[in-house]
Amino acid sequence: GAVVSQHPSRVICKSGTSVKIECRSLDFQATTMFWYRQFPKQSLMLMATSNEGSKATYEQGVEKDKFLINHASLTLSTLTVTSAHPEDSSFYICSARDLGADNSPLHFGNGTRLTVT
Amino acid sequence: GQNIDQPTEMTATEGAIVQINCTYQTSGFNGLFWYQQHAGEAPTFLSYNVLDGLEEKGRFSSFLSRSKGYSYLLLKELQMKDSASYLCAGLDSNYQLIWGAGTKLIIKP
Numbered sequence: 001g002a003v004v005s006q007h008p009s010r011v012i013c014k015s016g017t018s019v020k021i022e023c024r025s026l027d028f029q030a031t032t033m034f035w036y037r038q039f040p041k042q043s044l045m046l047m048a049t050s051n052e053g054s055k056a057t058y059e060q061g062v063e064k065d066k067f068l069i070n071h072a073s074l075t076l077s078t079l080t081v082t083s084a085h086p087e088d089s090s091f092y093i094c095s096a097r098d099l100g101a102d103n104s105p106l107h108f109g110n111g112t113r114l115t116v117t
Numbered sequence: 118g119q120n121i122d123q124p125t126e127m128t129a130t131e132g133a134i135v136q137i138n139c140t141y142q143t144s145g146f147n148g149l150f151w152y153q154q155h156a157g158e159a160p161t162f163l164s165y166n167v168l169d170g171l172e173e174k175g176r177f178s179s180f181l182s183r184s185k186g187y188s189y190l191l192l193k194e195l196q197m198k199d200s201a202s203y204l205c206a207g208l209d210s211n212y213q214l215i216w217g218a219g220t221k222l223i224i225k226p
Contacts, residue, residue: 006159037176043204044160093159097166105150106214111159 003027004096006109014082014117021079021112023094029074030096034106035067038091047092084116096115119143121217123205128223129195137190137203139219145210151179151190152204154219158206163190192222200224 003026023033033050048069049057055090056069064113068080077096091113097108120142129135141149148167148191152160166172166181166188178191202219209215 044216046214046216091157105162105165107162108152108159113157 004094004109005106006094006112008112009110010113010115012115015085016083017079018082019084019114019117021081021092021094021114023077023079023096023109025075025096025098025107027100028096030077031099033071033077033094033096035069035077035079036093036095038093038111043070044093048078052077081114084114086116089114090117119209119215121205121215123203123217123220125218126207126221126223129192130226131195131224131226132196134191134193135195135222137186138207138220139190139205139217141186141188141205141207141215141217142151142162143207143209143215146183147208147210149179149181149207150204150208151177151188152206154202154204156201157180163203187219195224196226197226204215 005026007022011019031052035047036044036109037047038044047062050069050071052071052074058064066082085108092110093111094110095108097106121129123139150165151163153163154160164179166179169183171180175195181188202221204219205217206214
């Protein structure tokens with residue numbers, strides 16, 4: 001089945017530094033990928049929709065200059081958390097949908113646990 | 118507005134059957150998904166319904182009634198590893214997923 005690979009799975013960084021998270025669709029092309037954030041005991045919150053070859057669409061309240069998204073190819077999207085702060089500590093998850101397959105679900109990466117100290 | 122409602126928490130016994138309900142209101146409708154999420158992990162896909170009726174997949178089944186804006190996930194022969202959160206999500210006319218808050222399922226021996 002379709003697989004989405006997300007890397008790294010876990011990262012600890014110091015306040016003020018930047019962290020890049022990669023999301024790859026391994027066996028299908030994804031013109032659109034989605035980035036979610038999940039705080040403990042809360043539901044998934046959509047941060048932004050990443051579109052290949054164009055600018056990402058950010059949800060209300062999400063700072064586009066802080067969460068930089070690049071979708072340079074049909075199989076890779078990256079999320080960079082710039083000047084990270086402790087409140088950015090969260091579980092970040094990407095997902096993609098194989099638009100070439102009828103009624104395909106969203107496939108999720110395994111997530112990245114970010115801890116900012 | 119768009120909304121997905123599902124119970125916050127349910128408890129069931131190992132070996133038993135449990136039904137998790139979900140009601141939805143979306144702008145347009147392109148299907149309904151169920152995902153399973155274990156604590157600290159990403160969600161995994163369970164089912165997708167776009168037509169009315171019951172879809173069976175092993176121990177898990179999912180039902181949809183579009184006229185009632187209602188779906189349920191049925192889990193049979195419960196195992197301890199089924200303890201997880203179950204997320205209901207509707208796909209709206211723009212193909213955006215509208216997520217429920219999830220139902221935490223606790224399985225007791």
